[in-house]
Amino acid sequence: MSADSGFYSIIDYTVDGPATQQELVDAFAEIQERWVRFYPGYRSARFLVSLDGTRVYNIVHWESEADFRHFEATSDTEGRMAAIAKALEGLSGTAEPRMSGAPRYRLAREVGPGPRRTEA
Numbered sequence: 804m805s806a807d808s809g810f811y812s813i814i815d816y817t818v819d820g821p822a823t824q825q826e827l828v829d830a831f832a833e834i835q836e837r838w839v840r841f842y843p844g845y846r847s848a849r850f851l852v853s854l855d856g857t858r859v860y861n862i863v864h865w866e867s868e869a870d871f872r873h874f875e876a877t878s879d880t881e882g883r884m885a886a887i888a889k890a891l892e893g894l895s896g897t898a899e900p901r902m903s904g905a906p907r908y909r910l911a912r913e914v915g916p917g918p919r920r921t922e923a
Contacts, residue, residue: 809846810868811908814861815901821856823896828852830890831861838883839863844870859898868909 814831818824828850835848844866851860865871891898 808867809910810865810871811910812863812865812871813906813908814863815906816859816898817857817901818859818898819896821852823894823898824852824856824859826894826896827859827898830893834883834886834890835863838878838886839874842870842874842878844873858901871907
């Protein structure tokens, strides 16, 4: 595995079922495309949905914390937040944010594929 230190914003929502999961993923993907993905250092946005239909995670990957901070300082936060509010209002079901504090992380460690480790 690479020594990718990257920077992440992990957004966590509780939803009321699979249909709302998909609506939220579609809405947040549109927000990434319209408001975020063209900023320097943006790598990707991944959307994970729980198999029981109750959670959505949006993991936004940046090249560095500096790139993320630049995005925060120069992007249209007010417009993006309005787009998020509109997207949430347009869902057929309910979605509630589950983050506590700023959802910002750096990669501490990653274990990739390889041979089985045996005890010495």
